[in-house]
Amino acid sequence: MADYTKEEIKRIEDKWRNKWANDQIYTVSNDSSKPKCYVLDMFPYPSGAGLHVGHPLGYFASDIYARFKRLKGFNVLHPMGFDAFGLPAEQYAIEHGVHPAKSTQENILTYKRQLGKIGFCYDWSREVQTCDPSYYKWTQWIFLQLFDSWFNRKTNKAERITTLTWIFENEGNAEYPTPNQKSKTQKFTAAEWKALNQKQRQEILMEYRLAYLAYTDVNWCEALGTVLANDEVINGVSYRGGFPVVKKQMRQWSLRITEYAERLLKGLDEIDFSDSMKEIQRNWIGKSVGAELEFEIQHLKFNIKVFTTRPDTIFGVDFMVLAPEHELVKSITTQEQKTEVDNYLKYVESRSEVERMAEVKKITGVFTGTYAINPLSGKKIPVWISEYVLAGYGTGAIMAVPCGDERDFKFAKHFNIPVTNIIGSHYTGNEANPTKDAVLENSGFLNGLIMSKAIDVAIGELEKRKIGKRKVNYKMRDAGWSRQRYWGEPFPVIYRDGMPYPMNENELPLTLPDTDNFKSSGNGEGPLANLNEWINVSDNAKRDSNTMPTHAGAAWYFLRYMDPHNEKEFAGKKALDYWNQVDVYIGGSEHAVAHLLYSRLWVKILHDLGYLNFDEPFKKLINQGKITGDSRFVYRVRGTNKFVSSGVKDKYETDELRTDVNIVNGLELDTEAFKKWRPDFVSAEFILEEDGKYICGSAIEKMSKSYFNVVNPDKVIDAYGADTLRLYEMFLGPLEASKPWSTSGIDGVYKFLRRFWNLFHDSNGNVNVINAEPTHEELKVLHATIKKVEQDINNFSFNTSVSAFMICANELSSMKCNKQKILEPLTIALSPFAPHIAEELWEKLGHSDSVFNASYPKFDEQYLTESSFEYPISINGKVRAKMNFALDMPKEDIEKIVLASEVVQKWSEGKPPKKVIIVPGKIVNIVL
C-alpha cells in the first residue's frame, strides 16, 4: 500500500537498480540469434566537476532507444566508458600535484555513481577506459598498423608497406609519386632503390606511411607547452585555455588523412548525419576542383606553379602573388626591390596569427621586381608578395584576376595595377564580379564562350600544351598526432639513428612510466623527456618523448566495446562482424570535425587492411542539443555589503555578481541561504522590493561551475526521482534543440507519473487492477498511444511521445480504467522512458520476470479506424461549422447536405457557390 510519494519513489528506484545490477539484466552476449542493434553514446571525458543536468540528455535518448529495441526483440549493445586521457587532468596535476591517474579514477567513480542513479541500461561489463594499458595497448597497435601502411592511389585504399617496397624493388616509384607534393624525394628506378641504404630507404618509406614522422608546420602553444591539431586552435588561440598559438617547424607524427579526403567526402553520402554536420565536415575537407598551371618567370629559369578554380579567367590575369613564405621569393626578387621585400618579410614574420586574422581586411604587399609570362596570352605580368596568399593552401601562389575576384581587385586598386576586363559589361570598374555566366572577351581562343563552359576548354588547352592539368585541391591538412604531454598514449616506436622503428606486437603495451614531474621539459619535448631511463633504451636507442592526442583513444573505442576483454586482438573478427556498424550514435555537435573524422578515418584504414567489413563507423548520428544554464544575478551597492533587488537597483550604483542558482526559487533569492553561501556574505543586508522579496536578474549562458548555474542531476533525483528527471528532460523539446535548464514544468511530468501510478491503485494506495474486457474506447486510447509512441521513438521525437503518454493517462483517468488488458501493454510501452516505475508496476501486475524481458505491444489498426468523421466546413478557407458524415458517404451527398445547411445559406446569402471542394476524411471548402 503506497502512494507515489517521494519516499516511495526512492524505495522503488533503489530496489530496482539493485535488482537489475544483481541479476545482470543488462549484460549483453555476442552470441545471439536475435538481430543486433548497436546504440552508442559519445563517452565522456570525466571532468572534476561531475555531471550536470545537461550531460545526460543524450544518454536518456539512447537509453530509451536501446530499451525500446530490446523490447522489440533485438540484441542491443549499449555500452559506456571513459575518454580518460587528456589535458585537463594533466593541468590539474601541475597545479595541485595530484597524479592524473589518481584524479582521473576519482572522477570516473563520481561519474559512475551519478550515472548509476539515473538508471541507464549500460552493460558495464564492457566498460573501457582509454588510459587503461589493456586498452591503449590496442590504440598503440592500431597506430603501428597505420605506420605499416600506405595509401595506394591506384587501388584507392590502404595497403601494407611491403606492397610498396615490392613495387620499389621492381619498378621504382615512377607510377607512385610521394603524396606530399613538396617532398624532396625525386622519382627513382628499381635499381636506384636497391642501391639505397637502410636509412635512406626508411626516409623514403616515411614519405608514404599513413602514420609518419616529418618536419611540419605545427601549431605550437607555448603556454601549454604542446603542439595542437588544427581543430584544437580557434581563431589563433588554443581551444583549451585560450592561449596564443604560433606556427613552428617541428618533427612530429602526423596521420596522412589527406589521402582519404575523397573517401571521407564520398562516405558522407551513405551515412545518416544531419545536414549541418555533413556540411561542417565537407567544409573542413574543403574540396575544390580546378587547374594547376605554371607561369614562366621572365629572364629566369624558374616556373611558378599556381592553383586556380577559374582557369577560364586566365586571360584576365594582371599580376601574380606569392605567399611571403613561398620558397621562390628570395630567388626571384630583383636587386632594386630587395630591401623592400626584406622589410616586408620581416613585417609579416612579426605578425602573430591572431593579428593576421584580426586584420583580414588590411591590404599589404610588395612588388618583387620580377615579371612572369602568361602561358596562354604571352602577356608580361608583375609578380608580387602578399600575406593574403597562404603558403599552406594550393601551391602558395596565385594568378590574380582583379576583374573577377574581390581580393585581387582590392589589391590591384590599392597598388594601382591596371585591370583587364574580360567580361564586358559585367564588370563595372567599381568592384570585381565573380560571375560564371558572362561571355568572355579579350580572352583569345576563349572569346565568345560562357565562362562556366570555358573552364573545361581552358583546362583542355593547358593539358594539350603541357603547361597545366586538371587538379583537385583540399583544404584539409594531415593531422598532427604528437603532443608534448604526459597523460596520453606513448608512441610504440624506438628511434635508432634518428629513424623510428615499430616495437613488436608482443612488447605492447608500452606503458606510461610513473612520475610526479608533469612539467614540460622545454625544447618542445614532452615531460617524458625528463625520464632519462625510460627515454634512453640503450646507447643508440631512444623512445619518443611525446604522447598521442586524446583523439587516438576515441577513434576506435566503439570497436573495443564489441569484445572488450580480448587479449589477443583489438576485437575478435566474429564480434566485429556481428555487431558491425554503430546503428545509432548520440553525442554533441562539438565533435563534428575531430573525433568523427578520425573515427571515420581509422575505420576506413582498418577496413582496407582487412580487419573490418564496413568502412563507416556510424550509420546514424544524432546531435543532442546543449542544455544551457540559467544564471542568477544579485546587485551589490558598490563598496558596501548591501544587495539591491533587481527592481530597485537602478537607484544605486551596483556591481553585478552571479549567485548560486540552487538558492534561488524562480527569481526570488533565499536571502538566508545567500548569507550562508559564502563567508563574505554572512553580514549581507538586503534592499527588497515593495512586497518584501529579493528578485534576482537572470541570463541564459553556458552551464558552468564558475557561473554558479550548474544543476546537479542528483538534486533533481532527490526531489522527484530518476524517472521524472528522465521524462522531464525528454519532454523539454526536440532532442536536437538547445534549451535552457528550467524546472518549471517538472511538476507536470511528476503529476503524470503519479496519475499513471494511480490508475493501478485505489484511493487507499492498494493495487486495484481488474481483469474485465476493455471497451472499444479504452482499446482505442491504448492503441493510439502505442502507435504514436512507437512512431516517435523511431523518429527520436521523445518530447511528443511523453506528451502522448500524458494524453493517454488523462483519458484513462477520466474513464476510470483499471483494466489489466489496457494497463499491462502500457506499462511495457512506458518502461523505456520510466524504467523504475514501470518495473514496479509490472511486478504489481503479477509478473516475476523483468518488464525488459517482455515484448513490445503490437498496435492494432482496427481499434483506430473510424466509420465517420466530423468535417470542418469552411467557407472561403475559414472554418464556419462542423458536420458529421460517414467516411464512405459519396461526395455528392455531402455537398447537398452542406449546401443546404443553415450556416452555408447564411454566408452565401442564397447565391450558388463558385466551387465546392470535398476531401474525404479531411475537409469541406466552399468557395463563394
Next chain:
RNA sequence: GCGCAUGUGGCGUAAUUGGUAGCCGUGCCAGACUUAGGAUCUGGUGCCGAAAGGCGUGGGGGUUCGAGUCCCUCCAUGCGCACCA
C-alpha cells in the same frame, strides 16, 4: 563575407507532412475541498471585441479552393567556416 539551421500564446512546445493553428505541460484567472498549503480536484485561458465578428505562425510578396508547411525576398538569432585562389 560564405554555408547550415531556427523563428508559432506570458513560457517550453505540438500540428497525421498542403486540409480545423495552438495538442501536452507550465504560468495565469475563477471555483470546489480543506488541518490555509509550494497539496488535490473542476472549469477557463492566442490577441482585439459586450457580441456579431475581425486579426493571428519574424516582415513583405507569390502559388493554391486552402499555406506554419511550397516558392521569391528581406529581417533576427544560433552554429560552422573564414584572405582557401
